[in-house]
Amino acid sequence: MAYIHAKTAAGRQEIEDRARRLPPALRSILLMVDGQRDDTALTALLPGLRAPDDALAQLSAMGLIEIVGGSAAPVVAAALTAGREQDPELYKRLYDWMSESVRRHLGLKGYFMQLKVERCTDAGSLEKLWPDMATAISKAKSPALANRWLEETRALLQSEPLIA
Secondary structure, three states, X not given: OOOEEEEOHHHHHHHHHOOOOOOHHHHHHHHHOOOOOEHHHHHHHHHHHOOOOOHHHXXXXXXOXXXXXXXXXXXXXXXXXXXXXXXXXXXXHHHHHHHHHHHHHXXXXXXXXXXXXXXXXXXXXXXXXXXXXXXXXXXXXXXXXXXXXXXXXXXXHHOOOOOO
């Protein structure tokens, strides 16, 4: 389960008087914060509203929303690249796989995801992008395809490289 956010008194006042002159995207997210939706559901709304990725953090920093319930996400299992982050062969396999996945599943919509892949310098940083990639594939295609992509990516990581 994720954290549940609600408007503070300042947030409710901002909805009424617009004193802070929030950008339209932030105001839209503030309107969506209702004490019922968790941050996962709210974050899923960000692209459709053209809101920045850190919109919830911005609203929280302004004192307009606060956490009222929920709990931290479950502990993630150890990284599959642990101990092999600097392996150039592993990096190349993951880099090629992720770049091809962006092209195949996201097309032009994957431009920013490809930029994130390009910025990664080792296998560990590429592995940290897997949730973002799966989310993008889920939105662009389907959750089932995103799950299959994650399984195939893990299998790729666990398979031994072919020796020519």
